[in-house]
Amino acid sequence: MPENFFILFKQELWLVAIIFFLLIIKLKTKQPAVTTLLNRINVLLLLNLISGFFFNEEGRLFGKMFVTNHLYVFEKNILNLAALLISLQSTKWLENHKHIIEFYVLLLSSLLGMFLMISAANLLMLYVGLELSTIPLAAAANFDLHKKISGEGAMKLIISSAFSSTILLLGISFLYGCTGTLDFSVINNLLQQQPLHIAAFLLFFVGLLFKVSAVPFHLWTADVYEGSPVAITSFLSVASKAAAMFAILNVLNKMVQPLFITWHTVLIWVALATIIIGNLFAIRQQNLKRLLAFSSVSQVGFMLLAASANSAVSNASIIYFILIYVFSNLAVFGVISLVSAALQKETITEYQSFYTNNKFLSWCLCIGFFSLAGVPPTAGFFGKLFLLMSAAQGITFVILTIAALNMVISMYYYLRVVKTVFAKNENIGMEKIAIPVYNKIALLICVIGILLTGVLSGAYSYIISLQ
Amino acid sequence: MIELLFHITAFKSLPLGEVGGALTHIIILSTALFFIGMYGLFTRRNMITMLMSIELMLNSVNINFVAFNKYLYPDKMDGIFFSIFIIAIAAAEAAVAIAIIINLYRTHKSIDVDDVTDLKQ
Numbered sequence: 266m267p268e269n270f271f272i273l274f275k276q277e278l279w280l281v282a283i284i285f286f287l288l289i290i291k292l293k294t295k296q297p298a299v300t301t302l303l304n305r306i307n308v309l310l311l312l313n314l315i316s317g318f319f320f321n322e323e324g325r326l327f328g329k330m331f332v333t334n335h336l337y338v339f340e341k342n343i344l345n346l347a348a349l350l351i352s353l354q355s356t357k358w359l360e361n362h363k364h365i366i367e368f369y370v371l372l373l374s375s376l377l378g379m380f381l382m383i384s385a386a387n388l389l390m391l392y393v394g395l396e397l398s399t400i401p402l403a404a405a406a407n408f409d410l411h412k413k414i415s416g417e418g419a420m421k422l423i424i425s426s427a428f429s430s431t432i433l434l435l436g437i438s439f440l441y442g443c444t445g446t447l448d449f450s451v452i453n454n455l456l457q458q459q460p461l462h463i464a465a466f467l468l469f470f471v472g473l474l475f476k477v478s479a480v481p482f483h484l485w486t487a488d489v490y491e492g493s494p495v496a497i498t499s500f501l502s503v504a505s506k507a508a509a510m511f512a513i514l515n516v517l518n519k520m521v522q523p524l525f526i527t528w529h530t531v532l533i534w535v536a537l538a539t540i541i542i543g544n545l546f547a548i549r550q551q552n553l554k555r556l557l558a559f560s561s562v563s564q565v566g567f568m569l570l571a572a573s574a575n576s577a578v579s580n581a582s583i584i585y586f587i588l589i590y591v592f593s594n595l596a597v598f599g600v601i602s603l604v605s606a607a608l609q610k611e612t613i614t615e616y617q618s619f620y621t622n623n624k625f626l627s628w629c630l631c632i633g634f635f636s637l638a639g640v641p642p643t644a645g646f647f648g649k650l651f652l653l654m655s656a657a658q659g660i661t662f663v664i665l666t667i668a669a670l671n672m673v674i675s676m677y678y679y680l681r682v683v684k685t686v687f688a689k690n691e692n693i694g695m696e697k698i699a700i701p702v703y704n705k706i707a708l709l710i711c712v713i714g715i716l717l718t719g720v721l722s723g724a725y726s727y728i729i730s731l732q
Numbered sequence: 733m734i735e736l737l738f739h740i741t742a743f744k745s746l747p748l749g750e751v752g753g754a755l756t757h758i759i760i761l762s763t764a765l766f767f768i769g770m771y772g773l774f775t776r777r778n779m780i781t782m783l784m785s786i787e788l789m790l791n792s793v794n795i796n797f798v799a800f801n802k803y804l805y806p807d808k809m810d811g812i813f814f815s816i817f818i819i820a821i822a823a824a825e826a827a828v829a830i831a832i833i834i835n836l837y838r839t840h841k842s843i844d845v846d847d848v849t850d851l852k853q
Contacts (some may be wrong), residue, residue, distance in 0.1 A: 335789060389814055396821045403830050407835060416836040417848050423763070423829045424782060431789040434818060435766060438796035438811075445805040488851040 273324045273333050276341050279313045280377045284370055289563045291366045303356050306369055310349045317323045317342040330387040336731040340511050347504045348376050353707035354599045355496035358606040366554040372403040377506035388437050388447040398655035399426045406493040418492020420456050425485040433472020439465030449520040456523040463527050477565050481539040482674035490558035495605045498554055499598035502561045507587045510568055514580055539566030546675045551612050553601055571652040579655035581729040593645055593713035596633030599708045600626045613682055620691040621695040629708045631683050637714045638679040639672055644719030758799040765792035779833045779843045790822045
């Protein structure tokens, strides 16, 4: 064990410590009150987030299986932030729930899997991290045990993720057969433009594309998002997507550089299909969670398009976009989770005249949707701009134009919700919803994040400096 | 016939050498097993059977790993360790999946996927 083991592995150790702490509380006969427990957990998650900013070092662990550097630490900080915000937003829902501790154990073990996946420098570590990040989420998706749709969503998630991981494993087994090693850098040296190598890589890559729900592997997304509780839906759409995207970037940059010509073409077509089909399906959705599912599919398409450029700038722009995506998606989900916990309303038509009684929530929803659509003063505009600028290095202008036109289409369905919320209608209108302190803090962090990350250019140059 | 098939397909780029014959047969076995599993997953409507099909696919990958390790790279144990990890994770996955299926049976009184279609639009 190297001397700086506890520094290199600290973010994972923090999570393990919190998980054990929660399990010990669960074992005790005398349970603390619900609010005390939630307070303690949120403080622990905040400490976890803060600890990621100090004493960071670069290094390798476990026989070069686990690599950490400042960029990975930053990516993990983004995920920690997402977990903290989701935890703050779901307090109101959790207060009426019996199994608070189980919820957090599942969520944090999934987060631990994502951390291992990001830091992986070995196919075995990548596979273990991937499974650790999906299996607890499938259990968590079934958290509303008595609801029929919850069970259905969880079943679809576990079957499709198990199927995708078998394809991924078949790819890994052939990569192992071709090269005789599982280490990313050694594989990178040994791969060639040969049919078997390309087939093995494509099988492996399909497994990863399943996790980010790129078209044609997106069919599980909408059903799972609609069936799960809102807290899990937001975790799936933010943290799980982001972690899988980080892993894809890592694999493309470290492991399969010799096959660049192949995956460049594959990524462009997959990204175009993802953007177009995600947008077209999003137009006709009535349920807000389903709408956000398809919107996240199309956002992933933009990230994949930038990933095809294979440069330091494109990687930085993707990570920057994910940071913005965390803020804007969680601003929207924060409002939805409050409304869903208070009134069980989730369709767009039920949000008619939402503004009359809920001014603050309406503005949060509006800013979040503006950022997702890419309207200039918000950060989403700069995120999309940098993505398309970096993607433009490797693709023709026809493809770039199609992607840009799709931003216009996406404007329609995002702003339709905003219009419904602000449209004046005297008769109907949702009653006033009380906003607990935690939810208010989380929403304010998201809104400030959306407004500042775009205007202050520091975030983007910071990410570039990390590489 | 099988040998001929493999000489004209992509597999000839594997570093086969003398052990080519035995390894070829094992790869054919595992590929067949994989696609039998995939066929089962797509045609069966019973969730337990679908889960069994996925186990079949995972086991075919295990065969691949062990065979590659034994015949091509016998000096290191990477493949065998990987297959042990796959077995362990498959067990965890099956545990969660069966828990979900039991809960589905409680709410829907059926484990047929055609009866579980509340989310279809």
